[in-house]
Amino acid sequence: MVTICFGTVAPSLENVGGEIITRCLRKTGYTVIDLGENVTAQKIDKVISKTNPDLIALSCSDTSCFENMEKIIVIADKNNIPVLIGGAAASLHHIALLRTALHTPFVYYSRNASDVLSVIEKALKHEKPDSPKSGTGRVFELSGKEKNISDALGFSILEGNIEDIVIREGTRQWCGNCPGNLNHTCPLSSGYTIQKSLEESKTFIRHFRKVFLICLPVLSKEEREIQRERRKEIWLGMKNFELLFSKRYSDILLFKLPIQCPLCEPQDCLIPEKECRQPDYQFPMHEEYNIDMMETARTIAGDRSTLEMYALLLADSFPDQKINEE
Numbered sequence: 202m203v204t205i206c207f208g209t210v211a212p213s214l215e216n217v218g219g220e221i222i223t224r225c226l227r228k229t230g231y232t233v234i235d236l237g238e239n240v241t242a243q244k245i246d247k248v249i250s251k252t253n254p255d256l257i258a259l260s261c262s263d264t265s266c267f268e269n270m271e272k273i274i275v276i277a278d279k280n281n282i283p284v285l286i287g288g289a290a291a292s293l294h295h296i297a298l299l300r301t302a303l304h305t306p307f308v309y310y311s312r313n314a315s316d317v318l319s320v321i322e323k324a325l326k327h328e329k330p331d332s333p334k335s336g337t338g339r340v341f342e343l344s345g346k347e348k349n350i351s352d353a354l355g356f357s358i359l360e361g362n363i364e365d366i367v368i369r370e371g372t373r374q375w376c377g378n379c380p381g382n383l384n385h386t387c388p389l390s391s392g393y394t395i396q397k398s399l400e401e402s403k404t405f406i407r408h409f410r411k412v413f414l415i416c417l418p419v420l421s422k423e424e425r426e427i428q429r430e431r432r433k434e435i436w437l438g439m440k441n442f443e444l445l446f447s448k449r450y451s452d453i454l455l456f457k458l459p460i461q462c463p464l465c466e467p468q469d470c471l472i473p474e475k476e477c478r479q480p481d482y483q484f485p486m487h488e489e490y491n492i493d494m495m496e497t498a499r500t501i502a503g504d505r506s507t508l509e510m511y512a513l514l515l516a517d518s519f520p521d522q523k524i525n526e527e
Contacts, residue, residue: 208236242272336503361501432463457484
């Protein structure tokens with residue numbers, strides 16, 4: 202019987218997606234020891250001495266977890282136990298650099314529940330971990346006012362192909378513990394917007410000729426959860442960019458970046474009542490059209506060396522298609 206220890210690295214208390222992962226592992230037949238949140242190197246050391254697990258799986262949700270994560274990797278390596286890392290703050294590039302810096306060859310990276318089982322199988326066999334890959338996207342040069350906005354907000358753009366967009370079921374699998382899902386300020390959670398069927402999504406996406414990927418550095422924990430200023434700057438800046446970019450093409454559709462809407466104070470938000478005070482300033486969500494942004498971004502951007510958040514921009518629809526036509 203294979204035993205896997207799973208937990209979120211300290212000092213983080215977030216466990217977004219953790220229940221899905223542990224449920225998936227147990228359903229597959231693995232014995233899972235759930236260590237919960239705030240897992241330290243000392244805790245791992247004690248767990249190893251008591252249970253001698255076959256694999257340690259960790260969620261690294263914030264950059265503040267890196268110090269503890271490195272200590273845990275070193276302890277696991279001394280005990281010849283492979284380590285699997287996932288979470289919002291981790292990346293394939295980062296894990297590859299850690300393997301080299303710490304001289305620990307059996308540290309693996311999992312993007313989400315869709316690849317975790319195959320990565321675990323590889324880790325248990327002590328096979329060589331995957332290396333970072335390049336994307337198919339081409340750098341899209343901006344000029345004038347567009348460039349001024351991109352420079353001010355710090356984003357870049359890659360041009361991809363419509364075929365790069367991955368549409369599949371289960372794109373909301375990580376929504377469980379997301380704050381917007383819990384308090385229903387997420388438009389999909391409240392029912393303000395309705396998720397399309399797979400066929401509707403594919404048909405809609407096929408009506409566009411061009412796809413661009415907006416690449417922006419991730420926000421700090423404080424900016425994501427507490428401070429509204431940076432989020433508001435980005436949100437309104439992207440609206441201005443959308444307006445400018447619409448002069449290039451007949452039709453464009455800019456999707457929402459993975460940040461909470463900053464336009465209203467949280468207590469004043471009407472989305473939970475399926476209404477909105479500023480509907481013209483909202484962006485459609487990738488999940489509304491069943492777009493797997495992890496895989497889509499990886500296809501276009503590859504495995505980037507820095508942590509980024511992404512939004513798709515579709516452009517130049519065919520003549521018979523109107524944006525958001527029902």
